Amino acid sequence: MTGGIERVACVGGGVIGxxxxxxxxxxxxxVWLYDPDPDAGSRAEVVLANAEHAYSRLFGDMRPxxxxxxxxxxxxxxxxxAGFVQESVPERLDLKRRxxxxxxxxxxAGAVVASSTSGLLPSAMQEHMxxxxxxxxxxxxxPVYLLPLVEVVAGRRTAPETVERASAVYGGLGMKPLxxxxxxxxxxxxxxxxxxxREALWLVHDGVATVGEIDDAMRYSFGLRxxxxxxxxxxxxxxxxxxxxxxxxxxxxxxxxxxTKLTDVPELDDALIDAVADQSDRQAEGLSTRELExxxxxxxxxxxxxxxxxxxxxxxxxxxxxxxxxRMRERSGG
Amino acid sequence: MTGGIERVACVGGGVIGxxxxxxxxxxxxxVWLYDPDPDAGSRAEVVLANAEHAYSRLFGDMRPxxxxxxxxxxxxxxxxxAGFVQESVPERLDLKRRxxxxxxxxxxAGAVVASSTSGLLPSAMQEHMxxxxxxxxxxxxxPVYLLPLVEVVAGRRTAPETVERASAVYGGLGMKPLxxxxxxxxxxxxxxxxxxxREALWLVHDGVATVGEIDDAMRYSFGLRxxxxxxxxxxxxxxxxxxxxxxxxxxxxxxxxxxTKLTDVPELDDALIDAVADQSDRQAEGLSTRELExxxxxxxxxxxxxxxxxxxxxxxxxxxxxxxxxRMRERSGG
Numbered sequence: 001m002t003g004g005i006e007r008v009a010c011v012g013g014g015v016i017g018x019x020x021x022x023x024x025x026x027x028x029x030x031v032w033l034y035d036p037d038p039d040a041g042s043r044a045e046v047v048l049a050n051a052e053h054a055y056s057r058l059f060g061d062m063r064p065x066x067x068x069x070x071x072x073x074x075x076x077x078x079x080x081x082a083g084f085v086q087e088s089v090p091e092r093l094d095l096k097r098r099x100x101x102x103x104x105x106x107x108x109a110g111a112v113v114a115s116s117t118s119g120l121l122p123s124a125m126q127e128h129m130x131x132x133x134x135x136x137x138x139x140x141x142x143p144v145y146l147l148p149l150v151e152v153v154a155g156r157r158t159a160p161e162t163v164e165r166a167s168a169v170y171g172g173l174g175m176k177p178l179x180x181x182x183x184x185x186x187x188x189x190x191x192x193x194x195x196x197x198r199e200a201l202w203l204v205h206d207g208v209a210t211v212g213e214i215d216d217a218m219r220y221s222f223g224l225r226x227x228x229x230x231x232x233x234x235x236x237x238x239x240x241x242x243x244x245x246x247x248x249x250x251x252x253x254x255x256x257x258x259x260t261k262l263t264d265v266p267e268l269d270d271a272l273i274d275a276v277a278d279q280s281d282r283q284a285e286g287l288s289t290r291e292l293e294x295x296x297x298x299x300x301x302x303x304x305x306x307x308x309x310x311x312x313x314x315x316x317x318x319x320x321x322x323x324x325x326x327r328m329r330e331r332s333g334g
Numbered sequence: 335m336t337g338g339i340e341r342v343a344c345v346g347g348g349v350i351g352x353x354x355x356x357x358x359x360x361x362x363x364x365v366w367l368y369d370p371d372p373d374a375g376s377r378a379e380v381v382l383a384n385a386e387h388a389y390s391r392l393f394g395d396m397r398p399x400x401x402x403x404x405x406x407x408x409x410x411x412x413x414x415x416a417g418f419v420q421e422s423v424p425e426r427l428d429l430k431r432r433x434x435x436x437x438x439x440x441x442x443a444g445a446v447v448a449s450s451t452s453g454l455l456p457s458a459m460q461e462h463m464x465x466x467x468x469x470x471x472x473x474x475x476x477p478v479y480l481l482p483l484v485e486v487v488a489g490r491r492t493a494p495e496t497v498e499r500a501s502a503v504y505g506g507l508g509m510k511p512l513x514x515x516x517x518x519x520x521x522x523x524x525x526x527x528x529x530x531x532r533e534a535l536w537l538v539h540d541g542v543a544t545v546g547e548i549d550d551a552m553r554y555s556f557g558l559r560x561x562x563x564x565x566x567x568x569x570x571x572x573x574x575x576x577x578x579x580x581x582x583x584x585x586x587x588x589x590x591x592x593x594t595k596l597t598d599v600p601e602l603d604d605a606l607i608d609a610v611a612d613q614s615d616r617q618a619e620g621l622s623t624r625e626l627e628x629x630x631x632x633x634x635x636x637x638x639x640x641x642x643x644x645x646x647x648x649x650x651x652x653x654x655x656x657x658x659x660x661r662m663r664e665r666s667g668g
Binding site: 014 | 348349377424425475476481482483485510512514515516518522523525526527529530531532533534537540541542543545546547548549550551552553554555556557558559560561562563564565566567568569570571572573574575577578579582583584585607610611613614615617618623626627629630632633634635636637638639640641643644645649650651654
């Protein structure tokens with residue numbers, strides 16, 4: 001039982017939609033996936049294989065029987081009888097509205113309808129829905145089957161009960177639902193990521209560093225910190241015994257220094273796109289997307305297990321993993 | 335042998351200076367530490383104890399005999415006979431210049447003089463030095479004894495040989511020297527961190543999220559990605575088989591959306607400082623700085639070991655750890 005849901009619909013079968021399908025299925029829930037692309041089914045199988053590899057390492061034999069992953073021929077067929085619908089179509093408001101209206105018209109009255117949008121406002125997306133009260137945003141992170149965070153964002157017309165039900169479903173998948181206090185563009189995580197991403201593009205644009213050098217600067221330093229404590233708890237410790245207040249007094253002024261390209265957005269012209277794409281190809285050192293995905297997933301599994309071993313109750317995502325193992329054990333009757 | 339250095343001087347004994355002292359000492363190098371604060375010695379012992387706990391987990395018995403950590407009564411006494419000097423005094427250009435001039439006057443002619451500054455330009459700091467050619471920036475990350483990255487930045491008057499020698503010394507400590515192509519304020523890592531930090535402060539300022547919620551948004555999602563791949567390799571995979579070029583075409587336009595507080599720097603007035611500091615206290619849930627440092631270090635050790643287990647040769651910081659183990663084994667004659 002995952003928040004009482006036994007069958008879900010995933011509408012949109014790209015990297016995110018397939019990741020959702022894998023996460024639901026490997027938690028024992030039947031999934032109907034719809035995507036207009038005829039190759040969506042084979043793409044989803046590849047993602048499911050990656051997810052199975054990761055889950056076999058994380059949960060071994062204590063996994064419940066996986067749910068079935070079926071390909072639907074239409075949105076209506078996908079959502080028919082579904083208790084939960086996860087929409088993951090491309091980030092265009094007009095397209096989202098059209099698909100969500102179609103889902104709303106065909107889904108059972110009791111179904112929650114969640115959008116994976118990484119930044120569009122639920123109030124804008126739910127406008128043309130027959131039942132906006134059951135629609136909200138559930139924004140996940142790639143790879144969806146491994147990363148715990150899901151940002152839960154209610155629109156003006158979303159019912160509080162919908163937020164509770166969606167959070168229960170996501171929690172039942174071993175995820176960390178973060179319910180936003182306010183509805184804002186890009187929510188929380190993408191505002192933070194986008195601020196850094198913009199600066200990273202400037203560093204490439206200005207020839208200060210290559211794509212590979214920037215990634216090294218992250219994965220050999222603050223990336224290792226942010227994986228287990230965010231930026232605030234990390235800086236609290238940088239302040240020494242005096243803590244956060246001392247840190248803010250010490251480093252606060254730096255904020256006003258001309259350290260970042262405050263005002264400008266880098267133009268993604270052909271030259272910058274070529275530079276980033278070509279440097280990215282060199283950085284991959286001949287490894288295919290499949291190979292890099294496997295390395296990433298093995299690293300994430302190892303990091304999650306390392307966090308689980310920290311302290312008696314685990315730490316952050318590690319504690320979440322312990323709870324997920326327990327839940328899996330119960331569901332598999334082990 | 336660590337780049338041929340057997341004795342180093344650490345000038346400045348705060349969180350960073352003490353971290354350097356611990357990293358040098360636990361790599362078998364004698365350290366003379368100078369700090370005007372009479373409590374510096376006991377603070378350094380606490381950091382050394384943290385570092386010993388982490389190194390015993392990482393390297394067990396294969397560690398070489400630790401170098402001696404001695405407290406000097408003056409800069410001159412600290413740098414006397416030192417082959418390498420690491421300056422870690424507070425981030426004020428006037429103070430850095432004065433201390434670096436003092437170091438330059440007293441250090442052996444052959445000594446490299448490195449500053450831990452997190453953003454000041456080496457060209458500006460070396461101005462009043464007798465031998466600017468041997469001065470450069472070696473910017474580390476807290477905890478210095480565990481995080482591998484050190485940004486190596488040459489000033490206008492730094493000799494190329496100084497960059498090579500400093501990189502060799504840092505590499506011998508199991509670190510990842512990243513030599514910058516250009517001398518820019520805040521270098522690479524702090525430009526990226528500061529862009530995100532500024533946005534995080536806005537989210538608190540605007541009441542969108544608490545300090546704890548922002549840290550959760552990071553450590554349950556993209557923090558886990560950035561610890562093992564940086565932002566570019568991560569987004570390469572978000573693009574699916576089509577890779578980075580597809581990702582840029584798909585998400586590039588988002589950069590121009592009004593997602594971040596592009597132009598403004600949040601004012602760290604009392605209200606914001608109180609909000610951040612108080613929320614940080616709540617987030618700590620009664621854990622002391624010492625306890626949080628131990629949790630952080632145990633997590634970092636676990637993450638580094640997880641990355642070492644990835645693939646035959648380890649991944650990024652994991653491969654670096656394997657090399658460090660090998661070097662330790664050789665030095666300890668094990």
